[in-house]
Amino acid sequence: MKKFGRSTGFAVSTLVAAMSFAGMAQAGITDKDILADQMTTDDVVSNGLGPRGQRYSPLDKLNTETVKELRPVWSFSFGGEKQRGQESQPMVKDGVMYVTGSYSRVFAIDAKTGDELWEYNARLPDGIMPCCDVINRGVALYGDLVIFGTLDAKLVALNKDTGKVVWKKKVADYKEGYSLTAAPLVVKGKIITGVSGGEFGVVGKVEAYDAVTGDIVWTRPTVEGHMGYIWKDGKKVENGISGGKAGETWPGDLWKTGGAATWLGGTYDPETDLMFFGTGNPAPWNSHLRPGDNLFSSSRLAIDPDTGKIVWHFQTTPHDGWDFDGVNELISFDYEEGGKTVKAAATADRNGFFYVLNRENGDFIRGFPFVDKITWAEGLDDKGRPIFKEGGRPGNPADAKEGKKGESVVSAPSFLGGKNWMPMAYSQDTELFYVPSNEWAMDIWNEPVSYKKGAAYLGAGFTIRPMNEDYIGVLRAIDPKTGKEAWRYENYAPLWGGVLTTKGNLVFTGNPEGYLMAFDAKTGEMLYKFNTGSGIVGSPITWEDDGEQFVSVVSGWGGAVPLWGGEVAKRVKHLNQGGSVWTFKLPK
Template sequence: MLTGNWLRYGCHLRGVLAVALLMTAAAAVHGASTTTAPGTNQETNAPHEDGQWTQPGKDYQNTRYSGLDQINTENVKNLKVSWEFSLGVNRGQEAPPIVVGSTMYVVTPYPNYCYALDIDKAIKGENPLKWKYDPKTEAAAQGVACCDHVNRGCFYDDGKIYFNTLDVHTCCVDARTGKEIWKTKLGDINSGESITMAPLVVKGKVLVGNSGGEFGVRGWLTALDQNDGHIVWRAYSTGPDSDCLIGSQFKPFYDWLKGKDLGVKSWPADHWKIGGGTVWGWVTYDPDLDLIYYGTANPGSWNPELRPGDNQWSATIFARDPDTGQAHWAYQVNPHDLYDHDEINENIILDLPVDGKDRKVIIHPGRNGYIYIIDRGTGEVLSATPYIRNTAAKGVDLKTGRLIPNPEKAPQVGKVIRDIEPASPGAKDWQPCAWSPRTKLLYIPHQNLACDYEAVDTGYIAGTPYVGVNETMYAGAEDPAHLGFYDAFDPVAKKIVWRIKEKFLCWSGTCVTAGDVAFYGTMDGYFKAIDARPDQGGKELWKFKVASGIVGQPTTFKGPDGKQYVAILSGVGGWAGALVSGDLDVRDPTGALGFVNAVKELPKYTTKGGVLYVFGLP
């Protein structure tokens, strides 16, 4: 009894002390963060480096470039594990570790725990857990998650953490205390909706899009008020112009994208209501033009015979006014998409010389196999450069802006079409690129995937998949031994400067630093540092074997001790790793929408996991 009491008192005292310490630390963090809140230093392509990583893309342009240079090409080989943290969830870990002051924030896959970790304590080998927020995500939401239960991260702004949950909610949590400030329901799992994307917070709005393109969901991007979470506007991706927030400001560059209610007319009757075009990727913001950019996903169903027409505005890049949501321009990357080529990939905001003239552009490494450079003021396609062997399309007509599909590879009901490349996950999926203003190169983790594709009849039942395709994937003929490519792309010369090949897909994001080091992870569980310079051929400088395969987003930051660190989540999964994270059976090559066939060796290389790793120099 006595011992017990003593223990309890001891705990209590320690608790009080901890709380006091936490409060001081949090106050320090808060003080630091208010002066460096995102939005204050985003005007240039190379912002002042504050050593933090407050949003998944690092900055509104989504460069994923850090100005830190302590870790460089010479000393990166000395990197050691500084600390680890178990996330308690063994599903695909696609989120980036977000760093604000001396606190790190991490969101897990379903059930979408959010952790705040004290970096100072972690470095000293003490318990880093400050708080854990559990949004009580509805378990049934797992049934509408097409591609594992992933979450792509949280966003810090003005003392608050914003993130989304699989059961279609957006949460706002006090960054100091982990207390819920507001939580808004944005949709219904019974319509097949879910959310996996990381929100973008800009000009007082939290921008959130839905997932569920494999469930005949009607896609949207929604703006919530940053302070109280009420819905300010919602822009649908299909339906009448009034729903799509297409009005007088809408000036698409190409004539075929002009006309009233294309979001209705380009579909069979009423099909736009189940037409997909979800928004589960990245949103970027250009303060100069005051426009946001994002891409919409595939049309529903995958079987294209069920939806004759261009199927606007699926597989489309939109430019919108963040205050009103009104569309300024749209460019449909894949009219009448044939292969589940979502175009939700990031639109990195850069100012580049194009044919000798300085242009304000976005770079969009497309799922359809082309790297697009688009004038971000007008929506004009300036170039579309192939970065993978392509049998599905013959190119992009730069006069009309239209993709030229290969009729020989068009899916047909009841017929198996073989060797379609890129396969459904495209030349590149969600995994975000990085841009270095030093090397002027874009670092693209992506994949080498082809597929066999059979369209089959299917009917829509709300809350169940609406796909209508049997698919099996395999490595593309360019290199049947490698599923993963990691490219350094020169957008001015429009050529791939060097390429790294991996046995499995490069399904992790990447980041690059002023030390000219780029980081990424592999699905068989290596975290790697690469020489980012153009003349080094993508030389591997260092690698470390982590517990489970990597599908996350590396970040780098300056710790409270003034040293640079690199962080990554280990934990295989996502669509590419669902075979392992979902305990699927390898005997069915069509499993996980055909991905099982491509990665059937993966279970020999990795098991499930969920661990945060932070590396530093000794």
């Protein structure tokens, strides 16, 4: 399958034919189906509409001319009182939609009618304290299985027809502060997952499980110094220490509890046969305690799916002191330059810079700010490493004198990032990236009066504030070759939902105000909007059934934004929670 990405029409049409046959036979989902997902318009079987995560669909029945006629056909409620933050991307296969709700729930829905086929509600342990809220970002499909991660850090595989558990595997111990929120990735018959984790001294990792049996295949820690393992004939075998050895870029034994959680999952490029996973901030959050680059925190890792070895890494924020998780998706794409095809990959980081990398070796091609203001760095050097700005680093809480609030540092972007988890999209037609971003800054100060579990504690105080009176969110069309912004749409509340682009010259996304919106991909003109009744923080999809093009998006305000107060909270506090899937099409 490595060749597949390079070949053109022939392979695609063969696969499409194979797909429709598979559809008729109701056979399970194969690796081929997943690799061809971007081209096969009658289903959505991967997170990101194809393993590269471009979120581009070749469908064009909906286009700049017709989209204004888009109508809702059904809405499905997740029910109950569990409404807090719906960040899922639905999947569609053989007329059935598979979608997750918050609180570790999965629903199978008739994609034509909106009727529920089954529902799975994970039983969570009593007293569980998931680090990262109760959201879930979607399922993976493989064979007859619907696979997702739970708040208590388990992978659960359900039968796609009955919703009954086929296998269940513990990925990490929730008691140690681990959780799963990302949609798993399927590569070559393996389920690949990262982990979410708080500041309790967790260590990030990427793991591969046999998709059919749930047996572990390999595990790769994302902090320098930790041993990776691979299972051969059921035996656990040492598979090399991440980064070669401990203590190269960390002081003392802090690498043992170094953070770098892989909480957003990853993408896969079949052409280079590499998976790209991002890693979170290093622990502890106070950067003054851990001089050094702190590898592989706040980085993108290219991992070999067969062995779990790190092939290359690119660190966006070395020695992070701003909580700039490096988890944002790295999207593979090709472009022409000087008559040559450049095999590139792009990412819009929390830290405010947009990076274009050579996806074969991780070399930095170019980078530029994609937000209006960056206070912590002057720019990037020729290797893509940030040039830190004097005084841009938050102070050391240990310097706080008793009873006194430390000096406040203003930092932009805020810790929620120029762009957070919400995935951007890449159009093969306009060759632009559509980046859901936010313009906000934070004040950080040392908090001398703080307590944790009956003990004095040294905290940092934070508040996030908008940079502009009339908007925080900015949907940007960015040219990865020049760094130029082709157009922008400004949104009052912060944008927190994923983006979809189509051959119909359209860009879809949702906003916290509740609207599903469609824009002209070339000009940014808003052509359509519909209020779904609660904020949209999920990612839209599109597919085709019986010659009609459908669009679906999950609606349900929540996620991280409402958790943080200050001035930003004022803009979102009136927004209502919810939990539903909306599906749209053109009238016949």
